[in-house]
Amino acid sequence: MPNLVxxxxxxxxxxxxxxxxxxxxxxxxxxxxxxxxxxxxxxxxGKNYFPSNIQGLPTWYEIRVTRDAYAARAGRVDxxxxxxxxxxxxxxxxxxxxxxxIYDSTWPRSALLQRADITVIGVPxxxxxxxxxxxxxNRILLKNIAYAGTLAALLDVDIEIINGxxxxxxxxxxxxxxxxxxxxxxGYDYAxxxxxxxxxxxxxxxxxxxxxxxxxxxxxxxxGCVYAGATVGAWYPITPSTSLMDAFKGFCERYRIxxxxxxxxxxxxxxxxxxxxxxxxxxxxxxxxxxxxxxSGPGISLMNEFVGLAxxxxxxxxxxxxxxxxxxxxxxxxxxxxxxxxCAYASHGDTRHVLLFPANPEECFYMAVQAFDLxxxxxxxxxxxxxxxxxxxxxxxxxLRWDDAYRPDRGKVLSAEELAGLDKFYRYVDRDDDAISYxxxxxxxxxxxxxxxxxxxxxxxxxxxxSAEYQVVLDRLKRKFATAAKYVPxxxxxxxxxxxxAIVSIGSCDGAVREAIDVLERRKIHVDYLRIKAFPFxxxxxxxxxAHATIFIVEQNRDAQLRSLLTLExxxxxxxxxxxxSYSGLPMxxxxxxxxxxxxxxxxxxxxxxxx
Amino acid sequence: MSFINKPKVGHPSxxxxxxxxxxxxxxxxxxxxxxxxxxxxxxxxxxxxxxxLDMRPEMLVKLSGIGCSSxxxxxxxxxxxxxxxxxxxxxxxxxxxxxxxxELTYVGVSGDGDSLSIGLGQLVHAIRxxxxxxxxxxxxxVYGLTKGQFSASADVGTKAKRGDVNQSPPIDPVLLxxxxxATFVARSxxxxxxxxxxxxQAGMRHRGFAIIDVLSPCVTxxxxxxxxxxxxxxxxxxxxxxxxxxxxHAEPITVDYPQGESIPVELHDGSRVVLRKxxxxxxxxxxxxxxxxxxxxxxxxxYVTGLIHINEAGSTEFHAGNNSxxxxxxxIPYEKLSPGRAALEKLMGRYR
Numbered sequence: 001m002p003n004l005v006x007x008x009x010x011x012x013x014x015x016x017x018x019x020x021x022x023x024x025x026x027x028x029x030x031x032x033x034x035x036x037x038x039x040x041x042x043x044x045x046g047k048n049y050f051p052s053n054i055q056g057l058p059t060w061y062e063i064r065v066t067r068d069a070y071a072a073r074a075g076r077v078d079x080x081x082x083x084x085x086x087x088x089x090x091x092x093x094x095x096x097x098x099x100x101x102i103y104d105s106t107w108p109r110s111a112l113l114q115r116a117d118i119t120v121i122g123v124p125x126x127x128x129x130x131x132x133x134x135x136x137x138n139r140i141l142l143k144n145i146a147y148a149g150t151l152a153a154l155l156d157v158d159i160e161i162i163n164g165x166x167x168x169x170x171x172x173x174x175x176x177x178x179x180x181x182x183x184x185x186x187g188y189d190y191a192x193x194x195x196x197x198x199x200x201x202x203x204x205x206x207x208x209x210x211x212x213x214x215x216x217x218x219x220x221x222x223x224g225c226v227y228a229g230a231t232v233g234a235w236y237p238i239t240p241s242t243s244l245m246d247a248f249k250g251f252c253e254r255y256r257i258x259x260x261x262x263x264x265x266x267x268x269x270x271x272x273x274x275x276x277x278x279x280x281x282x283x284x285x286x287x288x289x290x291x292x293x294x295x296s297g298p299g300i301s302l303m304n305e306f307v308g309l310a311x312x313x314x315x316x317x318x319x320x321x322x323x324x325x326x327x328x329x330x331x332x333x334x335x336x337x338x339x340x341x342x343c344a345y346a347s348h349g350d351t352r353h354v355l356l357f358p359a360n361p362e363e364c365f366y367m368a369v370q371a372f373d374l375x376x377x378x379x380x381x382x383x384x385x386x387x388x389x390x391x392x393x394x395x396x397x398x399x400l401r402w403d404d405a406y407r408p409d410r411g412k413v414l415s416a417e418e419l420a421g422l423d424k425f426y427r428y429v430d431r432d433d434d435a436i437s438y439x440x441x442x443x444x445x446x447x448x449x450x451x452x453x454x455x456x457x458x459x460x461x462x463x464x465x466x467s468a469e470y471q472v473v474l475d476r477l478k479r480k481f482a483t484a485a486k487y488v489p490x491x492x493x494x495x496x497x498x499x500x501x502a503i504v505s506i507g508s509c510d511g512a513v514r515e516a517i518d519v520l521e522r523r524k525i526h527v528d529y530l531r532i533k534a535f536p537f538x539x540x541x542x543x544x545x546x547a548h549a550t551i552f553i554v555e556q557n558r559d560a561q562l563r564s565l566l567t568l569e570x571x572x573x574x575x576x577x578x579x580x581x582s583y584s585g586l587p588m589x590x591x592x593x594x595x596x597x598x599x600x601x602x603x604x605x606x607x608x609x610x611x612x
Numbered sequence: 613m614s615f616i617n618k619p620k621v622g623h624p625s626x627x628x629x630x631x632x633x634x635x636x637x638x639x640x641x642x643x644x645x646x647x648x649x650x651x652x653x654x655x656x657x658x659x660x661x662x663x664x665l666d667m668r669p670e671m672l673v674k675l676s677g678i679g680c681s682s683x684x685x686x687x688x689x690x691x692x693x694x695x696x697x698x699x700x701x702x703x704x705x706x707x708x709x710x711x712x713x714x715e716l717t718y719v720g721v722s723g724d725g726d727s728l729s730i731g732l733g734q735l736v737h738a739i740r741x742x743x744x745x746x747x748x749x750x751x752x753x754v755y756g757l758t759k760g761q762f763s764a765s766a767d768v769g770t771k772a773k774r775g776d777v778n779q780s781p782p783i784d785p786v787l788l789x790x791x792x793x794a795t796f797v798a799r800s801x802x803x804x805x806x807x808x809x810x811x812x813q814a815g816m817r818h819r820g821f822a823i824i825d826v827l828s829p830c831v832t833x834x835x836x837x838x839x840x841x842x843x844x845x846x847x848x849x850x851x852x853x854x855x856x857x858x859x860x861h862a863e864p865i866t867v868d869y870p871q872g873e874s875i876p877v878e879l880h881d882g883s884r885v886v887l888r889k890x891x892x893x894x895x896x897x898x899x900x901x902x903x904x905x906x907x908x909x910x911x912x913x914x915y916v917t918g919l920i921h922i923n924e925a926g927s928t929e930f931h932a933g934n935n936s937x938x939x940x941x942x943x944i945p946y947e948k949l950s951p952g953r954a955a956l957e958k959l960m961g962r963y964r
Contacts, residue, residue, distance in 0.1 A: 039964065213963035227956070229949040231941040232711045234704075255951040263937040265944050267711045267930075271704065272737040279697070279704025279734070280711065286695060287673075288942035289712035305698050399960045402953040408946055441942070442709070443716050446670045446691030453696040462641075463686075 012042050012067035014078040014201040016151065019091045020144075021084050023055030028169075029144035030061040033151055034394065036161045038214055041206040043069035045511075046214070046394040047587055052239065052332045058087045065203060068518075071360065071395060071511030075589035078201055079154075081147055088112050100199065102150065104143075121195060123150050128186045133179060142183035149187030156198035158205075159188055211399055217390035218294070220361040220400065221320055222247025224368025225292055226255060229408050230318075232291035234269040234280035236299065239332045240388040241322035244294035274299035278306040281317045285310075286452060288441040290372050290408065292318035297326045297339045300346065300383075307381050308347025309454040311477070314428070314439070316375035316411070319343075320368075320384045322391040325585045334585030335388035337507055338557035343383040344535055344565055350474065352481050354382045354488060355535040359510035360390060362397035363533075369406075370489060376411040378484050379439060387556070389508045389587040412438045416445045425450070427461035428473055435479035481536055488534035491541055495528035501597070502528040502548035504541075504577075506562055509554045509588055516593035525597065527552075532562070537569055545572040550600070554593055558583045630666040638663045640687040645680060650802035650828030650843075651750050655687045657805050658719065658748075661812035662689055665860070673709060673718045677702040677731055680757055681723035681750035681828070700731025703738035703747075707930070710743050713940040714931045717816050718745035725755050728764040728783045735785075739792045739821050744929040746815040747823045749785050750802070752830035753841035760833035771838030784910065785825040786920060790903045795927035796822035797902070799917045801850050802829070803843070810858035811919060814885040817858075820927035827915070846915075853905070854896055854918030855888040877922050887919055896921055 016033070020026035027048070034046045045064045051057040064074045082091045082103040089112070095101050097117040103109065105122025113120050129143045152159050162184060170177035191197055222244045225233065235245045245268065252266040271277035277293045284291035295303070300321055310317050323339045325331035343355055356371055358364045367384055375382040412432075419425055419440065427450040428437045437459075440448030450461040458469035459476070494517070495502075505513050510531055517527060530544045545551060545566065553563040560579040567574045580596040582588040622636040638659045643652050662672060669691025676682035678699035685694045697705045702720050710718055727735045727749050738747070753766040762770070765785070766778040789797045796818040800808045808826065815822030827846050829835050835842045840849075861882035875887040875896065887896055895901055902921045909916050930936075937944060951959075 035964075213960055215963045223956075223959075227950055229946045231944065231949065232708060234708060234711075251951075255955065256949070258937065261938075262935060264935050265937050265941065265949060267934050267936055267941060269707065269711060269741070271707075272733055275701060276704040276707070276734055276737065279701045280708030282697075283695070283705035283708025283710075284712040284942075285708075286705070287709040287712035291708060291712070306701065309698055400956060402950075402956045404950075404953045406950075440693075442673050442693035443670055443713060446668075449670060449691050449693050451686050451694040451696065453694075454698060455696065 010078070010201045011204050012065055012206060014065055015074045015076060016063045016065070016079040016081065016155075017077040017094070018061040018081040019084045019087050020059050020061065021086070022051055022053060022057050022059035024144065025141040026059070026083065026144045027061065029148045030063070031394070032145070032148050032162055032165055033157065034063045035165055035214065036152065036157050037063070037065055037203050038209050038396065039161045040158060040203055041209050042067065042203055043208050043396050044214070045071055045396065047073055047389070048393055049586065050333050058084050067206060067208070069208060069396065070515045072515050073512075073587040073589050075591050079199075081151065083144075083147065085109070092118075100201070102147070102154075121154075123147070123187065123190060123195075125150070125187065128190060129183060132182065132186060138179070142179060145180050145183040146187035149184040149189075150191040151187075152184070153188045153191035153197045154195065154199050154202075156202040156204070159184070209396065212396050213399055214394045214396055215361045216243070216392055216394050217358065217361040217364040217386050218244035218322065218392060219247040220397075221294070221364040221368045221384065221386065221391075223251055223400070224365040226251045227365075227402060228290060228369040228372040230290040230292050230372060231266050232269070232280070232284035232289045233266070233293070234271050234277045234284070234291065235293050235295065236271050236274045236277045238274075238296045238299050240324055240392045241294040241296050241299070241320060243392065244320055244322065274302040275306065278303040278317070278319070281319070282306055282310050282315050285316045285375070288413070290318075290376070292320065292372070294320040294322060296322050296324050296332075297342065298329065300339055300342055304347045307353070308349060308351055310381045311347065311351045311353065312349070312454055313452050314379040314437070315452070316379050317381045318371045318375050318384070319381060320386060323385060323387040331585050333388070335508070335587055336556050336583055336585060337385070337387055337509070338561065338583070339385065340555075340557070340561040340565060343385060352536070354378065354380060354484050356382065356384045356489065357506040357533055358384065358386055358390060359507050359531060360397055361395045362400065364390060365400050367489070373409040374484070374487060377409050377487060378436060378480065379411060380480070380484070385507065387508050393587075412436060414438050414440050414448060419445045419447045422447070426459065428457065428459040428476070430459070430476050435476050435483050437476075485536040485538045488536065488538065490538060491533055491544070492531040493528070493540075493544070494531070495526070497528055497547070499526045499528045500549050501525070502530065502544065502551045503554055503593070504530045504532060504544070504551055504562075504566070505554040506532050509556060512588040512590045512593060513554055515590035516597070519590060519594050520597060523598070525601065527597070535565065535569070537566070542570050545570055545576075549576065550578065550604075551576055552578045552580050552593070552597055552600075554580045554588075556582050556588055629663050631668065633663065635659060635663045637691070638669065638689050640690045643687045644683065646832045648831040649680070650752065650826075650830070651681055651684050652687070653802040653805065654721075654748065654750055654808070654826055654828055655684050657808040657812060659688045660805065660809045661816065664809065665813055665816065667717065671716055673716050675702050675706045675709070675718060675720040677722050677726040679723040679726045679755070680830075681721055682726055684750070685721050700726050700729070701734055702726070703731065703734035703743070706745050707738055707741060707743050710745060710930065712942040714744070714936060715940050718743070719816065720745055720747045722747065722749050724749060724751045724753060724763040724765040728785060732764070732783070736788070736792060739789055739794050739823070742795070742820045742927065742929045742933070744820055744931070745822070746812065746818075747821065748812070749823070749825045750828040751785070751825055751841070752828050752834055753839065754830050754834040756830050756833055767840040770840050771836070773833050773836055785823065786906055787903060787910075789823045790899055790906070790921055793899070794823055794921070795820045795923040796919075797921040798822070798824040798919045799827070799915065800824060801827045801846055801917060803846070804917070807852060807855065807917065810856045810885070813858040814856060814879065814919065817879045817881055817883050818922070818924065818927070819880040820929040849913055850915045850917050852918045853894050853916045854920070856919040857886045857888070859884045859886060877924055879924055885919065885922070887922075897923060899923065
């Protein structure tokens with residue numbers, strides 16, 4: 001074991017990155033390590049950097065062991081498990097000074113792997129596995145489990161927990177369980193015998209994960225749709241949203257099949273494209289079912305025409321946009337928040353839409369339910385703007401909870417009895433002075449019949465080309481958006497509220513912002529933080545903006561879309577809003593936020609004076 | 613187009629159906645189409661078909677896309693909900709609406725532009741999905757609302773009013789539907805109400821996707837010499853291969869059909885459509901034979917009308933394939949949809 005360079009107390013505070021070849025089964029080994037650490041009571045995050053490919057290209061998985069429970073990407077790598085010879089050069093470069101690189105020394109690469117400031121650990125993984133197992137595919141898969149064993153020894157991860165996890169996975173397949181357990185032990189024993197275990201970067205038991213789960217946002221959102229009572233899901237496969245519908249379908253198969261009859265209380269329709277997917281959602285919602293579609297940026301582009309119809313004809317629908325890197329096809333397996341403007345004003349003509357911004361999988365669950373309530377209450381499309389980082393990565397979240405007293409808010413839908421009591425039903429009249437009119441469902445009463453159309457209509461629901469009649473409806477829609485601002489989730493405020501400097505952000509930036517705030521605190525810079533959860537912005541956003549002189553808008557796109565939306569939709573002066581942007585496609589770290597704020601403070605003497 | 617509003621009340625002696633409703637009560641708002649438009653005759657046939665089926669108006673859902681034909685859904689059954697969607701996208705609205713409530717009768721009215729150009733993808737996939745609906749194409753070979761451009765159903769060599777000659781081969785919705793495995797395929801002519809009404813009734817009762825291609829001449833842009841979608845051309849070249857009589861299940865079959873020349877097909881709800889062969893060796897239950905027959909006739913410039921193909925027993929409509937709840941999805945009580953708190957607590961164990 002070479003000398004350890006620079007080893008402060010890094011117990012439960014380091015990053016392990018796995019460099020793999022995709023399609024080799026490495027994902028299960030990596031999540032095995034992550035889950036074992038989680039079960040030791042130590043907070044972790046797992047981030048997957050994968051190619052848009054099925055087999056053969058480089059893929060990375062990053063586990064951040066974080067005793068302070070930070071949710072963001074750390075932005076450094078302490079231990080690299082370099083299992084892909086093709087990417088050795090860049091993997092070696094990425095290791096932080098003082099860190100470690102573990103590689104398969106069956107084929108020694110001493111020249112390639114040389115770096116004076118890191119420790120290179122060779123483990124003859126292929127040899128160990130090939131000596132004990134047969135079959136090419138089997139050996140590839142089990143080599144992954146073997147390095148998990150090595151890592152367990154090096155990091156002092158309880159091997160019994162990993163064995164437990166293996167039993168849960170392969171309990172019903174004793175042969176597989178046996179070979180996996182054996183491979184794990186091979187890697188573990190080799191490390192214990194030949195390497196100095198544990199490393200200074202190691203795991204020690206804590207009690208910070210009880211009452212928590214590790215879940216990805218798409219699974220949580222799909223589960224939310226089940227609890228919201230959604231019965232129709234229509235979709236067209238697109239990364240990174242596909243697993244949302246997979247989750248919904250999986251949960252429905254578990255919870256929504258009548259045990260007596262075998263009948264399904266749901267319908268999942270794989271549409272021919274996103275144009276049809278949103279059409280089906282509009283048709284089903286119009287007909288009184290809770291319906292939704294998960295998609296990503298390119299899908300939203302295609303859905304624009306129908307979104308405008310749903311807005312103008314006032315049909316509820318729920319759209320999950322799991323954002324990925326644009327423009328165009330962009331980088332389908334990388335994350336971004338670059339559909340904010342696209343969704344806020346989707347479709348031609350004057351349209352504005354309700355947006356929800358979950359920050360983590362937990363919020364994906366609750367906001368899925370809120371989205372349906374809002375869509376039906378407001379009779380309009382509601383977008384849930386998640387992203388690839390939230391949607392596809394495993395996050396540590398508090399247990400999801402449910403109140404059985406919940407009942408869906410179906411909004412203003414007239415029953416046959418209510419219709420019988422009316423002289424005549426008019427679809428778009430503002431009877432309650434809240435700009436939300438009453439709707440009816442087909443099949444209930446001939447008295448409720450009306451004609452739904454995207455062409456010009458008056459408040460009585462009939463076709464019109466009369467300017468005044470057209471404007472009555474369009475003006476009410478504008479007032480309805482003001483009503484929406486009262487119903488959408490309120491922003492979350494962190495800090496005393498009296499600081500001169502503030503951060504405003506959305507969605508998955510939250511982890512990086514919170515971590516940055518801690519770093520800034522240590523540098524005696526105090527900031528207030530407002531996390532916006534929805535559009536339209538309510539009074540809380542407006543007053544927060546007006547109460548702060550210098551506001552940093554943190555978001556993950558190139559064009560400062562949130563900042564643009566704030567300048568368009570609030571009274572704030574543009575000059576007070578400083579952008580901090582991250583659009584690399586990798587989840588944001590706290591570094592650009594810390595650097596951005598410190599940089600502006602250094603240039604503005606008056607502001608730096610407020611450092612206390 | 614008529615400028616006189618229809619009176620709301622009818623003469624007391626007007627005949628009523630089993631629900632006590634007159635034909636007038638199945639009408640809609642005033643048509644705004646050109647005088648003599650074939651589409652208005654199709655509208656009249658839909659009214660007659662619904663009246664004859666004793667359909668409760670609120671149990672009908674009328675769907676359309678964009679175009680002259682798509683406007684017609686507001687001209688019939690004002691007691692039914694209507695959805696005039698976006699251009700070429702009615703099938704997806706129908707698919708979603710049908711998914712939400714399997715109990716209603718869905719009638720889509722579209723045109724050749726709406727169905728065969730911008731909406732071809734959606735039409736094709738609605739057929740594949742076997743959405744339980746009647747899909748009527750009012751086919752006139754031109755775009756009316758944008759003033760006479762060729763549609764994808766225009767025949768090669770057909771002449772536009774302004775003199776252009778169409779070069780591209782047509783898409784024939786009947787051959788298209790047959791090749792996709794549609795289980796109810798018919799062709800008719802807007803001027804032949806006697807043929808059209810029973811076809812529509814059978815199409816509404818067919819459990820699955822029923823498509824009727826209705827030649828419906830455009831008097832303004834495509835009724836001149838050199839057009840193959842004009843009234844004159846249609847009268848000369850459209851011939852029934854098959855006559856269909858729709859027999860509601862309550863009625864006994866009273867007419868004596870000659871043995872071997874009539875084919876009674878029982879529909880899922882117990883009603884029947886009795887097909888009477890006009891040509892010699894034509895079997896409408898054999899899709900491949902039907903395809904060859906229709907294609908051969910088209911080559912001779914002959915358009916075969918009638919119920920060209922039916923396969924009631926072999927039709928698995930969307931909900932049957934999905935094994936959907938018999939109670940429409942939009943009426944299942946929330947208590948049955950939510951797994952509840954206890955299930956969620958248990959589920960959390962999977963994520964630790």
